[in-house]
Amino acid sequence: MGHNVYYIGSEPLTFEIIERILGTNMKLELTAEVRDRIQKCRDYLDHKIEQQTGPLYGITTGFGSLCNKNISPDELSTLQENLVKSHACSVGDEVSPVIVRLMMLLKAQALSLGHSGVQVITVQRILDFFNNDILPIVYDRGSLGASGDLAPLANLFLPLIGVGDVYYKGKKREAIAVLDEFAWKPVKLKSKEGLALLNGTQFMSANGVFALMRAFNICKRADLIAALSLEAFDGLIDPFMDCIQQIRPHRGQIETGAEFRRLLEGSELISRPKAHVQDPYSFRCIPQVHGATKDAVYHVTNVLLTEINSVTDNPTIFPDDDKIISGGNFHGQPLALAYDYLAIALAELGNISERRVAQLIMGLRGLPEFLVANPGLNSGFMIPQYASASMVSQNKMYCYPASSDSIVSSNGQEDHVSMGANAATKLFKIMDNLDHILAIELMNAAQGIDFRRPAKTSPILEKFLKEFRKEVPFVEDDIVMYTEIHKTVAFLRRNHF
Numbered sequence: 396m397g398h399n400v401y402y403i404g405s406e407p408l409t410f411e412i413i414e415r416i417l418g419t420n421m422k423l424e425l426t427a428e429v430r431d432r433i434q435k436c437r438d439y440l441d442h443k444i445e446q447q448t449g450p451l452y453g454i455t456t457g458f459g460s461l462c463n464k465n466i467s468p469d470e471l472s473t474l475q476e477n478l479v480k481s482h483a484c485s486v487g488d489e490v491s492p493v494i495v496r497l498m499m500l501l502k503a504q505a506l507s508l509g510h511s512g513v514q515v516i517t518v519q520r521i522l523d524f525f526n527n528d529i530l531p532i533v534y535d536r537g538s539l540g541a542s543g544d545l546a547p548l549a550n551l552f553l554p555l556i557g558v559g560d561v562y563y564k565g566k567k568r569e570a571i572a573v574l575d576e577f578a579w580k581p582v583k584l585k586s587k588e589g590l591a592l593l594n595g596t597q598f599m600s601a602n603g604v605f606a607l608m609r610a611f612n613i614c615k616r617a618d619l620i621a622a623l624s625l626e627a628f629d630g631l632i633d634p635f636m637d638c639i640q641q642i643r644p645h646r647g648q649i650e651t652g653a654e655f656r657r658l659l660e661g662s663e664l665i666s667r668p669k670a671h672v673q674d675p676y677s678f679r680c681i682p683q684v685h686g687a688t689k690d691a692v693y694h695v696t697n698v699l700l701t702e703i704n705s706v707t708d709n710p711t712i713f714p715d716d717d718k719i720i721s722g723g724n725f726h727g728q729p730l731a732l733a734y735d736y737l738a739i740a741l742a743e744l745g746n747i748s749e750r751r752v753a754q755l756i757m758g759l760r761g762l763p764e765f766l767v768a769n770p771g772l773n774s775g776f777m778i779p780q781y782a783s784a785s786m787v788s789q790n791k792m793y794c795y796p797a798s799s800d801s802i803v804s805s806n807g808q809e810d811h812v813s814m815g816a817n818a819a820t821k822l823f824k825i826m827d828n829l830d831h832i833l834a835i836e837l838m839n840a841a842q843g844i845d846f847r848r849p850a851k852t853s854p855i856l857e858k859f860l861k862e863f864r865k866e867v868p869f870v871e872d873d874i875v876m877y878t879e880i881h882k883t884v885a886f887l888r889r890n891h892f
Contacts, residue, residue, distance in 0.1 A: 403500075403522065404429040404507025407704040410696070413604060417496060423503060423522040425515070432509035433518055437585075439714035440512040444468070444586060452710050452721040453590045454512075459542070459805035475589030476556055482549035482593055483559065487536035490547070492562070495530045497601035498551055501703050502592070510706045510713065511591040520555050520582050529554070529573055530562045533598075539804055540727030540815030543707060544598030547816070552592040557581030587710075594708035594725045602819035603699050603730060609826050610692050610741060613833070614685065616887060617744045618651060619859065620837045621681050622658040624751045625665075625674075626852045627843025629760045632656070632665050634679045646693065647686030655681070662853035664844075671760070677750035684747050691740030698733040727815030731798035734818035741825050742790040745832040749783045755839045756780055766842045766870070773873045776842060779835045779880065786828040793821045834883035838867065845869045862890070 401412070401421045405428075415421065425433075440454070450456045450465055457464035458478060466474050490498075503521045506513050524531070531554045537546030553559030554570030558581075563573045574581060624630075633639075635655040640648050659665045673679065710721040756776050758764035767775030797818035803810045841860055844852060851857055867882050 400424050402426045402429070403503045403518075404432070407700075408501075408504055409700065410604070410608070413497070413500070414608065416500065417493065422526045423500070425507065425519065425522065429507050429509075430515050433507060433513065433515050436509045436512050436712050436714050437514055440587060440712055440719075441585075443719065444471075451719055454587045454710070454719075458590070460808035462808070471586040472584055475584035475586065478589035478593065479549050479552055479556060479584070480558060482545045483553050485534035485537040485546040485550045487534045490533040490535050492530050494598075494601050494605055495533055495551070496525060497604055498533070498548070498597045499525045501597045501600050501604075502548070502551075502595060504703065505595055505597070505706055505708065506591060508706050510711050511708050512587045512712045513591045514582075514585055514588065517555065517582050517584070517588055517592070520579070521552075523577070523579070524554070524561075527577070528563070531570070532560045532562065532567070535820050538598055538816035539802070539809075539812040540596070540599055540731060540817070540819075541725070541804070541809055541812035542709075543593065543595040543725035543727070544816055545593050547598040548593045548595060551597075555582045555592070556584060590710075591708045596702060596707045596725060596727050596730060596815070599727050599730045599734075599815040599819045600699065600703050602816075602822070603695070603734060604703065606734075606737070606819065606822040606826065607692065607696055607699065610737065613741065613744065613826060613829055614689055614692060616833055617685060617688075617748065617829075618654050618681075619658060619856075620833050620840060621678075621685070621748070621751065622655055623840035623844065623852070623856055623860070624755060624836060625655075625678055625681075626659070626662065626856065627755055627762070627840045627847065628674070628678060628751070629664065629669065629671075629847070630674045630678045631669055631671075632659060634674070635659075635682060640682060643683075645686055645690060647689030648682045649686070650689060651682040651686040658855055659853050660855070662856070663851045664847060665852070667850070675750075675754055677747050677754060681747070684743060688740040688744055691736055695733045695737045698729055702730060727813035728798070731813040731815035731818045734815065734822060735794075735796040735798050738796075738818070738822055738825055739794050741822070741829060742787075742794050745783075745787045745790050745825075745829050748832050748836045749780070749787045752776075752780050752783055752836050752839050755843050762843055762846055766839060766846070767873075768871065775870065775873065776839055779838060779876055782880070783832050783835045786832050790825050790828050793825050797821065830884050830887065831880065834880055834887055837863065837887065838879060838883055841867070842870060862886075 399421050403423045456462050506518050531551045533547045533550045538544040554561050557571040559570050561570050635652045640652040707724045756765050764770040765775035765777045767773040797814040800814050801812050
């Protein structure tokens, strides 16, 4: 790795590498070795087409159910361009710039592995777009996640051939005009190249990578806010002791217990004698519930690490074995199942958070009802719990597994699809709700702890509360709540954990 340069295809991608590439605006380059690998596969394919008498799927034939239609040699390039144009059917909301950048990065990685038969210039142009922040406009709906992400990837790569729109320097521009500015000719796609660009799981994968980066953060945030709620509720530390985690040694559970002991170290509140022997499950079972979510996140991380370092287009070319195989590596099933699992796991953080909020407003353990000094005249924190409950319920709706659905496409040729793209995009709806659900819990927990004053929580949590109170005040008498919720969400999103 050179100075702020990353050599694509030179090693397996990791989350740390991806964060570094995106976070420090690294430039992507190809080493001579990777160029040779890409070229070797292209040379083999050209040679094969010259010698071949029978049809090669998608190379000398049509696509999908049109695989029995042969294409003449002088039309192979037109075939690939037509493919990219006709498949650009993504619709809906524009995909965020970070997802577009991730899609380009992940596609370049896959093509650099040397089994796709593309030209070196095609991969180089993807890197040129990435390095110059030329971002094709892609929409978030339209992929079945089975022949890979055909529609969004077609939108992503239209600009390579001088068609479609891009964002460049903050403006929406026609791709061809931006190519002209750089004196780049549109890429003249050769046989198989359109397929190599459009087949693949890069839309699903890019969304998954970004979702996981957010999920790591949400898990940490959920622990910190739950620790504050435990203090506000005058809860017990016993369920977080290491000995109890070790006799049921799930990794996430052990880590959650350890995190709570770290967060609560030196707290007056947690160490004082308690009148009660047990807490409700929403407090007592935090290591088990939050821990299981973390274990799901780890599982999905492993699935994705395999995926982003794989070849997922079709047909796949093996120059050393003299084989061109039409297979199914573009099928998103491994991701679809993993994302549905992640959706359920993340939604549970909201589910248990809302229950802690409910416990805090019931007027238990010396706290006033609805966490206000004068309930009756004031409704206090009555209605934020409603809002939380509404979003928790909506998240349950988003937990409907996309992967359990399949609709036949391509006139029966593509008769089982993964719906992995839908599984991926709904993760963001769940996480957006979670940001608000956890913000509401934080407001309640901070309010509850203020009623316990002058007793203090731990130094770590006191520091956090001090920062929070600079932006969101203690509620004495009723105020407009939505502005405070919005401020709390913004505070949490700004503070990376």
